[in-house]
Amino acid sequence: MTEVIVAASREEAVDAFGDGEGVTVVAGGTIVMPEITHGRLAPKRALLIGRAGLAGVRSENGRTVIGAGTTLADLEDAVEPLGTCARRVADLEIRGQATLGGNLCAPPGPEGPRGDLQAALLALDAEVRSTGAGGERTEPVADFLASGPEGRLVLDVSFAEPDAAATASVRRPHAHAYTVMRVCAARTGVELRVAVSGAGPQAVRSRAVEQSGDADRVLDDVSPHDDALASAWYRSKVLPVLVRRALDDLENR
């Protein structure tokens, strides 16, 4: 029998989450609910955070802070490349429920990558504030992804607006298509940040491209895979093209 907690405040959510042991977080539900409905996931403890006051966008010390419960619909006009990435997820009904936190923590799907916003947050050099075992901590999004979202409840994400940003992607032409691959690039001062999603289970930064400026070097940092959306071969052919487009676009801004 599943214990269900509907958190009415941030404190209640943090408290109920504890160290995350045996807790399934339900935010927008767009990823988790089908798993539950089809019997693939039977949570011991389900923590519903849609009413826990975790949504909202604000400014703080020159940085944008976005609550984990903020819907993708409310991010469509966010700082680039986050705005474009949010706008391209599914359709408006899904975006009206899906949250930034859920997207960031999305495990790779069986049929294709998820977590379209991961690359945007990497390119923005965002920081993730989360709670879990050991309490609250703030870390770069790359570290958050590397150590795994399991066992952490994301509270908010923050970043400074870059000087310029660009994004290029390959998508199939209908609303339900997960993005096959996306490159997000951003520049702050002389620092270039380039991130790739769809060429592995999570989005990653491409240091090789950042350091060399050479789009082909992106293959040093990713191991493309076969899945229902595209083959590894296709990904390795197309990805450098996306990187080139994103870099060219960035140069013109």
Added chain:
Amino acid sequence: MKAVGARLPRYDGVAHVTGRTQYVDDVRIHGTLWCKALRSPHHSALIRSIDTSKAEALPGVHAVVTANDVPHNVYGHLEGLGVPADEPLLAEIDVRWKGQPIAAVAAESEEAAQAAVDAIEIVFEEREPILDIRAAADPGVDHFHQWGAVYPHFGPHNHRRVRKGDIDQAFDEADLIVEGVYRPQAIEHCPMETQVSLAVPEPSGRLVIYSCTQAMYFSMGVVAAHLEWPLNKLKFIGGTVGGGFGGKVDTATETIVSLLALKARRPVKWRYTREEEMLTSSTRAPWHIEIQDAVTNDGWILGRRTLTLHDAGGYARFSPYGVTKHAFHHTGAYTIPNLRFDGFVVFTNRVPTTAMRGFGVTSVSLAVELHMSRVAEQLGIDPLELRLKNANRVGDTTGNRVVMHDPSTVPVVLAAADAAGIELGADYRAMTPERRNGDLLPEHLVGQQAPDGEHLATYRGATNGGR
């Protein structure tokens, strides 16, 4: 006839827009149990043993059925048309496609039904799957089907054949042979409403079945045959289909829910999940079509050889019928006097295939049109002019000797050229479908032409014989 040409409202339109149309899953009968099926996880395997006792003992489970519960397990959908039966309702000896149903459970909830399915103990012995129709009939292949690699009941043959005229002579006389291979792939019907039916036992001993079938009387016959019941013990309620497109003729759920309803003495509903629909419901078949045309430099198609392999999947279902329709249309909208067509229904370990809009015909139409354009390209002739020259005309006969009385090829091609802004030569622009004569009646087309003025459906004298 005041309806002809009038713009009439759909009789079901108001119900649709007010959400009042009642689909099978909207029917509410008190006490309805949910059905889930045990499906083969293997493409091809022998069933060594099956034990449903643990499943039957689970809470909320009212009935479990296997092949043993089916009075007449192997029934052919087209037995009435001479196609012998090969497919069991519930698998007994072996499984021939991934997803084939082996057992079914009726329980108080979907979760309880699925838990019972998961508790059925079954032992398989896997076999090497056969998945490529081109290799299925290779020598040395140990084929799973009791009839061998191909369906053998096309009269005395193991393929559908069309023979007309003298194909060898046509190929000898040709200036050029144009070859092509065309492989249209499977298509899933993907109706918005998944397969669903609800069987309700009545105190009188009758069964009422709410069904999404496209073919109520047909499905009624299938259920009656499996149950060995007279038709008057069944009442089908349906005709409201949430999209079928040919995929809701197979009677996928009706018999199984009937068996469960009779065993449980409760109404039973089986609604496919979208995964079941995508993975296990029948699809349009993949085809492999090889065409060789014997052509002249000035654009006459003297003869055509066609080899078609149709992927029936694990069982025959309607495939022989599909290949037959395909054979009728293998010359397309064009008149070709010398023909050799061989169409095979090939068994593989794929999901059994079925009808889908234009069953059997869309595949050969695709192949024929691509091939006509290939012929035009290799001859250096305009692709539309090639079609107009070889187009069906009044009095022409098809491959199976059906007489053309009102063929539309010429006006349609001309209208298409016009709409697309394509310029054609003056001779071609002036063409009509009228009976061939003069330059449009070369010697090689004389034998296939039916006598003038006779209202024949078929003309047996059209280039009779053939090898």
Added chain:
Amino acid sequence: MRLTVNGVEHDVASPPLATLLHVLREELVVTSPKAGCQQGGCGACTVLVDGEPRRACLTAVAAVDGAEVTTVEGLGEPDALSPVQTAFHEHYAAQCGFCTSGFVMAAEALRTRSNGDLEREEIIEALSGHLCRCTGYVKIVDAVAAS
């Protein structure tokens, strides 16, 4: 838990993680939203939750406890159709009708939040999460434009 569905308040007995779709169809016998895929991919289950179009199959009922839900049944009657319903009927926007409830709710929400004429691109964008296997979509877009 409580839900107000088409203006009528109901106590909800289903488990908190039951989907809104399950509660509507199985508990409250409001059957216009359909189980097309139960994974948010088709739009046949779309209803309005506090006026916003949402996939009922992705919504845990506990997450919308106390909300106002509107389904097709709450829009109009056969002899008093809403403008969107009338347009769908007059423009032959439904064939088998299975996707129609979802499209109508999405179209109602679009009409409510927009003022005046709608561009076809806007309509297509708003309805892009809804699948139809029968009509080819053109008449659906025509209907919404005319509604």
